[in-house]
Amino acid sequence: MSGVLRWILTRLLVMGVTLLGASLVIFFALRLLPGGYESVVLGPLASEEQRQAAAERWGLDQPLWVQYWEWARGALTGDFGISLISQVPVLDELQLRMPVTGTLALMALAAAVLVGVPLGILTGLRSTRRSGGAAGRLVAGLGISIPEFVLGPAVLYVVSVRMSGFGVGSLSRLTEDPVGLVRALVLPAxxxxxxxxxxxxxxTRxxxxxxxxxxxxTAAVARGERPWHIVRHHVLRNSAVPILTLLGTITAYLLGGAVIVETVFNIPGIGSYMITxxxxxxxxxxxxxxxxxxxxFVVINAALEIAATFVDPRVSSKGRR
Known part of the structure; x- marks a missing residue:
């Protein structure tokens, strides 16, 4: 048990280092973009004195390491600063938009688990049959080849012209009308x-x-175990860890895909907020x-890795080698 605990603590340390590296990349990559906030606000005809005054007002004239330290210290306490455009605290906007993006991602993840996993298991079990798995392979091929920025506008057009009742574009707050929010997010999800x-x-297949x-x-079949018993006790248990790893990858995909979907469907979530x-x-x-x-992304992946150690203790044993 001490070895498993040591492995979990190591993963948590790696998670912290990863977040530190991510914060550095996020901060300095923005500063490499051409122009700057003062150029966007003041326009190309502003004088150098006006640009300098705007930079001093928002602390953009300070050394980069000083700006990073102030931002990172505030982020650790939940203070992400104030939007330079709207003059509203960023944390307030995130709290309003997070339920929308979270509901959208959870609905999509639930569909992936409840539809994708059983379909993959069924297709894999029927793979030895001549006609088995054809529908599953067709669905997988179509789904992988059609991106959101193509499927989204097509679905939006069909719904807006031919169908109604989904409430696209009329979102309510999760605390006020959760059913209405879920109903409005069915198509985007x-x-x-x-x-x-x-x-x-x-x-999964x-x-x-x-x-x-x-x-x-093969040994279980030779012992005469029933097919469903073999599937439940041997196939599913040994497939659980790769599927958990896949869910971590899908989480990253959902976070990126939500930006496109929120933009296409005009959803006031974190993705559209970031693009703006x-x-x-x-x-x-x-x-x-x-x-x-x-x-x-990092926290969910760490949680899935820790969960994998309890599903299959060999995961932590391999990590200690």
Whole structure:
């Protein structure tokens, strides 16, 4: 047990170092963009004195390491600064938008798990049959090949012209009308989940097919165990760790795909908030949004890795070698 605990503590340390590196990349990458906030606000005809005054007002004339230290120290306490454009604290905006983006991502992730995993298992188990798995392979191929920025406008056009009742564009707060929010996010979540379901089904199928050829499966068949018992106790348990790892990858994909879907469907989430801030070079908005996405990704992956150690203790044993 001490070895597992040591491995978990090591993963938590790696998580902290990763977040530190991500914050450095986020901060300094923004400063490498051409122009600056003062150029966006004042325009190209502003004098050098006006640019200098704007930079001094927002502390942009200080050395970069001083700016980073002030931002990182505030981020640790939950103070992400004030939006340079709207003059509203970034944390307040994130608190309003996080339920929308979180609900969208959770709906898409639930679809990937509830549809993609069973479809992948069924396709993998039927892979030895001549006609088995054709539908699953077709769905996986279509889902992987159609990106959100193509599927989203197509779905939006069909719904706006041919269908109604989904409430697209009329979002309510999660605390006020959770059913209305979920109803309005059905189509965006479906677009976001389409490729996730395909990737999950395809990967699960490959994992199941790999487990089926293992010697212990052959031994279970030779012992006369029932097919469902073999699937439940041998195939699913040995496929759990790769599927958990896949869910971590899908989480990163959802965080990136949510930016496209929120932009296409005009959803006031964190993704659209970040795109707006990036276009205006609003440093506080972009830094907070990207850091939040990176933190969620790192934390979720660390949690899945820790969960994998309890599903299969061999994971932590391999990590200590």
């Amino acid at each position: 479906g677009v976001l989940a389409f490729s996730c379901v395909a990737v999950t089904a395809r990967t 490959d994992v199941v097919m790999g487990v089926l050829v293992e010697p212990h499966i 801030g990036l276009g205006r070079q609003d440093y506080a908005v972009v830094q907070a949004s990207v850091l939040l996405a990176a933190t969620l």
